[in-house]
Amino acid sequence: MTDRHVPAADSASADRSAELPYVSVEFAAFCELHEPRYRSYARVWFQEPGAAHRVVRLALHAIAAVWPTVLESPNPAAEAWQILRDTVTEQHNGTAGAAGTGGLRPDVEGDEDLAILHYVVGLATPEIADVMGGDTASITSQLRQTHRRRATDW
Template sequence: MPPTWHGNRPCRPTRPERVGPWALRDLHYDRYLRYASLLLPVADACTAIKQAFDDIAARWPTILATPSPAACAWQAVRRRVRSMAGPLPPVAHLSEPEQDVLVLHLVLDLPEAEVAELTGTDTAAVHMHLCSVRATPRP
């Protein structure tokens, strides 16, 4: 059963066995939407998040068995948004984690701890990527 939508924030399905992925989406929805809206029109950003979580819901038991379901969710959202937005030439020389940190921390102004929580990594890794981004010469 697909989720229903009320305004910009989707409602989770009522079937209890599918609450897990929707709870994860609800936890980070505003941040996912800010990220997606930076790269896409708002309607497309909402669509990208919905499609990413439809994919996640279909694979939820496998994702739940991973060390970080939040990391899997972030990667699915990022992959869907980036496939719709296309490449980001100004940061194409950076690795994906560095691009994530750059956009989430330096552009969207999320604290390092929130970036870590959202991307399913730890704060030390976020800090390391920030140092790397700052040390990388610009093309």
């Protein structure tokens, strides 16, 4: 699996543990895997890297607060993704009219999230499955359907 995102030049990736609560080794591993992709996604909505970083940190703190529940869920990655999406939407709505959103709405449907992760962020379908908690075949199918529906809009 490749990781195609490029971390922001000003990202605080060197000292991640100082900002996030230590919940468990599993949570630390989860953050190492998902935080860069979450940040790449958040940069679609908050093009200022510092804002995207802060929003992702808020989401990770929210995930940490319910980590045992997330782990006990049938699909922890999907639970965490929903918390991220809720945080992005809440923060974006709180900064309505923020520059750099390109006219896009953060309250997009799941298929549009797939398209953003694939076409804008540059993740392959297996990576999207990891991030969103889906299976690769289903995501591939949804991306095809989204592409067909949206092709006339582009």
